[in-house]
Amino acid sequence: MPLLCVENLAKAYDQPAVDGVSFILAEGEILCLLGPSGCGKTTLLRLIAGLESPDTGLVFINDQNITTVPPHRRNFGLMFQEFALFPHKSVFDNVAFGLEMKRLPVSQVRTRTEAMLERVGLTGMARRSVAELSGGERQRVALARSLAPQPRLLMLDEPLGALDRALRERLLMDIHGILKRLETTAIFVTHDQSEALAVADRVAVMNAGRLEQVDPPETLYRHPQSLFVARFLGFENLLAGTLAGDGGIDTVLGRLYPSALPAGMQPGDRVSVVLRPEGARVADRSAPPLPIPPITGRVVSRIFSGQSYRTGIAITDETTLTFHLPSETSPPGIGETIALDLSPSAMAIIPGARPHPQPKESK
């Protein structure tokens, strides 16, 4: 049985903010809500938390309809970007706050607060004022405070939004580890795709109030189901294609053979082809030729980024593709011709959609 079940939830202000959203969440699962600013992520969280009431739709916990239950009776935890700690109180008092609100006996408040501080790695800091802490330490206090009352569901809204990149990456690992150790069921809101892929068991991509795709991170990355999802994940190599009779797809690059096609497709069907940036290698001219000839183009940009060269390749006047080529060997320089073998498993096919603008050749 799922812990949380959201059915056809909708809320409009001037415009629809959440527009018919349904999903379920299993006990112990971390779901990331991923989408651009204004797509309705916070509104959806607030509807689930009971801080807003929906125009239509239902929210169930363990099969019990809680749509009209007030927020304080839901036993949900919230951790927002502006984490609203009490600045002049100690770490201990901040974490103990929710337990005291529940009127637990003093001895239990102490034991549970101390246990939670240990779990988030703040044991020695209980008596410090939060005003003296670093951003990362404060974030852990906020996490401990929202977890201490043992919420049935924890909701985190851009919890790392205000922090610098290196700290975000470290805290993300920490938060993920803590949530998994405590088997916390959580909804984590972010607009950052790498954050979502790193922390989620499943990612729900949201666009204009609707869920476009809900899948585990690997599935989402390998098989985006819409151009919106592909673009939001940062994929830039999008080509218009037409399914040929032999399982190939005709594109401006010639006929490509992806390792998998969506079910139910017919020759002549129009598709978009996503070429993931890690899916190309400089063709080895000394090796026996592969059955599929390499694609060729002219290098127009080349940026070294440690593990790879981010290389822009003009295939035609209208089509430039970007690949992350492994940096063990330097790819040809700007202006030179390059031949690339494309990996069939790094091609994703989106049925029925055509990227805009379309390459001239395929019109």
Ligand SMILES: Nc1ncnc2c1ncn2[C@@H]1O[C@H](COP(=O)(O)OP(=O)(O)OP(=O)(O)O)[C@@H](O)[C@H]1O
């Ligand atoms: N209380 C409100 N009154 C009127 N409009 C609102 C209200 N809350 C949200 N909206 C509108 O609903 C839409 C969705 O907002 P929401 O904050 O849920 O998006 P979001 O995806 O969380 O964005 P962000 O990532 O920028 O926080 C926006 O157009 C927003 O302006």
